[in-house]
Amino acid sequence: MIWRLVRFEYQNAAMNMALDEAVSNGIERSTSPPTIRFYGWKPSAVSIGRFQSLKDEVDLAGCKELGVEVVRRRTGGGAVFHDTEGEITYSLIASEDLISRDINAAYQEICGYVVSALVALGVEAHFTPINDILVGGKKISGSAQSRRNSVFLQHGTLLLDLDVKKMFRVLRISDAKMAGGDISSAEERVTSLRAHSDASKESVLAELQKAFTSGKQISYGSWSGTELQEANRLVSKRYANEEWTRER
Numbered sequence: 001m002i003w004r005l006v007r008f009e010y011q012n013a014a015m016n017m018a019l020d021e022a023v024s025n026g027i028e029r030s031t032s033p034p035t036i037r038f039y040g041w042k043p044s045a046v047s048i049g050r051f052q053s054l055k056d057e058v059d060l061a062g063c064k065e066l067g068v069e070v071v072r073r074r075t076g077g078g079a080v081f082h083d084t085e086g087e088i089t090y091s092l093i094a095s096e097d098l099i100s101r102d103i104n105a106a107y108q109e110i111c112g113y114v115v116s117a118l119v120a121l122g123v124e125a126h127f128t129p130i131n132d133i134l135v136g137g138k139k140i141s142g143s144a145q146s147r148r149n150s151v152f153l154q155h156g157t158l159l160l161d162l163d164v165k166k167m168f169r170v171l172r173i174s175d176a177k178m179a180g181g182d183i184s185s186a187e188e189r190v191t192s193l194r195a196h197s198d199a200s201k202e203s204v205l206a207e208l209q210k211a212f213t214s215g216k217q218i219s220y221g222s223w224s225g226t227e228l229q230e231a232n233r234l235v236s237k238r239y240a241n242e243e244w245t246r247e248r
Helices: 013-028 060-066 103-120 164-170 175-179 182-189 201-213 225-239
Strands: 002-011 035-041 045-048 069-072 080-082 087-095 125-128 132-135 138-148 151-159 217-220
Touching: 002 013, 002 201, 013 035, 013 045, 013 069, 013 087, 013 151, 013 225, 035 201, 060 069, 060 164, 080 164, 087 201, 103 125, 103 132, 103 138, 103 151, 103 201, 138 182
Parallel strands: 002 035, 002 217, 045 069
Antiparallel strands: 035 087, 045 080, 087 151, 125 132, 132 138, 138 151
């Protein structure tokens, strides 16, 4: 089995999510190969989980003020702020028969690639179930999965840098979390690579690519015309569609 590796690229929020779905659809139809991609968000964006309430999770006024886009994912999980220069995002998309059917085992395997990359950079990291990676007891990476029509998708983030004030300007915090002092303790719970390493973004990407492709046959590639056509259709139909974004 030959995997396609798509090198790091920037896309806007809607296109990033549309490409993941377009590849998933292609794998379902046996027209796309299993794919690993690394990407960034330009402009910065907030992505919310499939079943989350937009008004409860996102400060839309703050997003508008800062030029931050908002997109609803097809995967579950919580709201995530994706800073243009502060994050690397990955997606791994494949036929379900190439991945463990055990959710925890799949998370451990794929998050393990991120852990391996961090360790290679001299950062002591470890996986914590169900889907977090910690450094010094603080979260540096999270991820989410979906399994539809025998196609597996996991995408996740690695924080390169952290702007807590900006994060909490665009994300809403529930009264319960506020009572627990979440904002004031955010820096005690979340960390970034910059706090532990002076590695360049290029070095980080090189180690991530090495870890994700170890033991696999790899072909460096890009998007097919069919995938781009499908992605553009999905941008219009779903990810840039206000009805989808404001569904809940």
